[in-house]
Structures are given as structure tokens and as C-alpha cells.
Amino acid sequence: MLLNQFLLLGAVLFCIGVYGVLARRNGVLVLMSVEIILNSVNINLVAFGALNDDVGGAVFALFVIAVAAAEVGIGLAIVLLMYRNRRSIDLSEADMLKG
Amino acid sequence: MTGALAAAAADGDLLVAQNVFFVAIAAVMVFSAFRCVTTRNVVHAALWLVLVLAGAAAQFILLGSEFVAVTQVLVYVGAIVVLFLFGIMLTRASMGDDETASGEKRVMAAVVAVLLGLVTGGALIESFSDTRLVINEPQPTSLVSDAIFSQYIIAFEAVSVLLLAALIGAIVVARKD
Numbered sequence: 001m002l003l004n005q006f007l008l009l010g011a012v013l014f015c016i017g018v019y020g021v022l023a024r025r026n027g028v029l030v031l032m033s034v035e036i037i038l039n040s041v042n043i044n045l046v047a048f049g050a051l052n053d054d055v056g057g058a059v060f061a062l063f064v065i066a067v068a069a070a071e072v073g074i075g076l077a078i079v080l081l082m083y084r085n086r087r088s089i090d091l092s093e094a095d096m097l098k099g
Numbered sequence: 100m101t102g103a104l105a106a107a108a109a110d111g112d113l114l115v116a117q118n119v120f121f122v123a124i125a126a127v128m129v130f131s132a133f134r135c136v137t138t139r140n141v142v143h144a145a146l147w148l149v150l151v152l153a154g155a156a157a158q159f160i161l162l163g164s165e166f167v168a169v170t171q172v173l174v175y176v177g178a179i180v181v182l183f184l185f186g187i188m189l190t191r192a193s194m195g196d197d198e199t200a201s202g203e204k205r206v207m208a209a210v211v212a213v214l215l216g217l218v219t220g221g222a223l224i225e226s227f228s229d230t231r232l233v234i235n236e237p238q239p240t241s242l243v244s245d246a247i248f249s250q251y252i253i254a255f256e257a258v259s260v261l262l263l264a265a266l267i268g269a270i271v272v273a274r275k276d
Contacts, residue, residue, distance in 0.1 A: 001117055003230040006158065007223045009125045013132050013151070015216035020136030022208035028141060028186050032148050035179065036132050039155045042167070050162045051232055055246040058164045058238060059254075062247070065167075065174050066258045070265030072179050076186040077273035083190040084275075 006047035013040035027079040027089040031072060038068045121161055128154035145183045152176050163237040 013036055020033025042061045049057015083089050131150035138144050152175040159168035247255050 001121065001161075001232045001234070002227075003232045004223055004227045005118075005121060005125070006162070006232070007227060008220060009128065009158070011216060011219040011223060012129055014219070015212040016129070016132040016136055018215055019208050019212035022211060023205045024136065026141060028183060028190065029136075029144055031186075032144055032183060033136055035148065035175075036135065036151055039152060039175075042171075043155060043158055046159055046162050046164050046167055047232065050164070050234055050238075051230065055238065055242050056251075058167050058243050059246050059251050061159075061164070061167045062170060062243075063251075063254060063258050065170055066262060069174055069179060070262050072182055073265050073269040074272070076182060077269040079186060080189055080273050089190050 003047060003051050006043055010040040010043040010047070013037075013043070025090050025092050027082065027091050028076070030091060031075045031079070034071070034075075035068060038064055038071075117161060121158070124154050124157045124161075128158075141187050142184070145180060145187060148183070149176055149180050152180070161234075162232075163234045165237050166240040166243050 017033045017035075017037035017040065020036065021030055024030050024033060042064050045057045045061045045064065047057070049055065049061075079089050082094065086093065128151050131147045131154065135144050135147035135151060138147065152171065156168040156171040156176075159165075159171060
């Protein structure tokens with residue numbers, strides 16, 4: 001196998017995730033796109049770990065999974081709070097901090 | 100990329116089965132990710148996300164990292180997707196369609212994504228186009244655990260505290276007063 005096939009897969013998934021973050025208005029769907037981005041990073045980490053025959057890649061992939069779990073918990077709590085206060089999770093309406 | 104593939108095939112060390120599985124799984128992952136960010140139905144988006152996450156676990160198996168693959172299935176497919184489905188159900192106003200984003204916003208997002216893909220893809224092809232990945236045997240889980248609890252112990256403790264803080268923070272943010 002070539003290293004690049006995994007890296008290019010990660011790059012394509014990353015771009016799809018970036019598109020989702022920028023184009024979606026529903027808060028939950030934006031969080032899902034962030035998960036796709038974190039997964040593409042994980043593929044890169046594990047691929048480089050396999051290339052260098054080092055466990056560091058796998059270890060940091062595990063850390064990324066843990067951080068992603070924390071991020072989803074907090075993110076969904078914030079989306080829920082937004083829904084409770086405004087009856088909407090449309091992120092383009094969340095502009096109260098705009099000057 | 101194709102040139103490098105042809106060169107590898109000429110050398111005769113192209114692992115056919117692994118590459119066939121890679122291409123099949125990668126195609127499923129890319130299609131699912133695309134549907135996940137474009138489908139109008141929020142629940143369908145969560146189900147497409149499951150396919151992407153399971154495909155990533157399969158890629159970890161191909162790369163020989165069994166423990167990461169199992170953790171991916173347990174944490175992502177088992178826990179995070181359920182969390183997403185609960186989030187969708189609790190914000191039920193948007194259970195059906197995602198209110199479609201304006202056309203201009205979509206076009207700009209697509210332009211940004213394509214440019215990013217061209218830059219990163221070009222850089223990767225330029226840097227790693229003939230780097231081989233030889234995976235003889237899966238990575239033993241004992242090596243991973245040894246590394247976590249010796250070399251990376253400080254990072255591990257930091258992640259533990261982060262998870263605790265996130266747990267408490269999520270309860271504080273989401274509870275009703």
C-alpha cells in the first residue's frame with residue numbers, strides 16, 4: 001500500500017467536513033461535520049504511526065477520540081441550551097454578539 | 100498517484116486484496132460523508148455519519164491498529180452517534196428538513212472546500228507520492244497501553260481531567276434551573 005492513499009482519503013474527508021461546517025445552518029449538523037474532520041485527522045495520525053512503526057500515532061488517535069467525545073458532549077449541551085432559549089438551532093440566527 | 104501505483108504494480112509488491120478493500124471502503128466513506136453534509140433530513144445525516152465512522156474503523160484495521168479500530172466502534176458508533184440522535188430528538192423542531200442554506204453560502208463553502216482540497220492534495224502528492232506503507236503484522240495492544248501509561252502519562256492525565264471537566268460542564272450547561 002502507498003502512504004498517500006490514506007493521506008488523500010483523509011484530505012478528501014477533511015474538505016467534505018469543512019464544507020459541512022460552512023454550509024450547514026443546523027447546529028447538530030455542524031457538530032456532525034466536525035466529527036468527520038476529526039476522523040480524517042485520526043486516519044492521518046494512524047497512517048503516519050504505521051509508516052514510522054511507532055505507537056505514538058495510535059496513542060494520539062485515542063486522545064483525539066476522547067477529546068471528540070468531550071467536544072460532542074459540550075457542543076450538544078450548548079445546542080440544547082440554544083434551542084431552549086430561542087426555540088431554534090439555526091446558527092445563522094445566533095448573532096447576538098455581533099456589533 | 101496513478102503513476103506511483105503503476106510503478107508499485109511493476110515492482111510486483113502491490114498487495115492486491117488490501118488495495119481492493121481500501122478502495123471499496125474509501126469509496127463508501129467519501130460517498131457517505133458527502134451525503135452526510137448534503138442530505139436535508141437530519142436523522143439520515145446521523146445514519147450516514149455511522150457509515151463514515153465504521154469505514155474509518157475498517158481503515159484502522161487495514162493500517163494494523165486494532166485497538167484504535169475497536170475504540171472507534173465503541174466510542175463513536177456506540178456512544179457519540181447515540182448522543183447525536185438524542186440531540187436531534189430533543190431539538191425536535193428540526194426533526195424533518197434542515198432549513199436550506201442560501202445558495203450563495205453553499206457556493207462559497209464549496210469553493211473553500213475545493214480550494215483546500217487542491218492545496219492539501221497537491222502538497223501530499225508532491226511530498227509522499229512514492230512513500231510505501233508496509234504493514235507486516237498488527238500493532239500489539241500491549242505496546243499501545245505501555246506507551247500510554249509510561250511515555251504519554253501526562254497527556255493521558257490531562258485528557259482524563261478534560262473529560263471530567265466536559266462532563267461537569269455539559270451537566271451545568273444543559274440542566275434546567
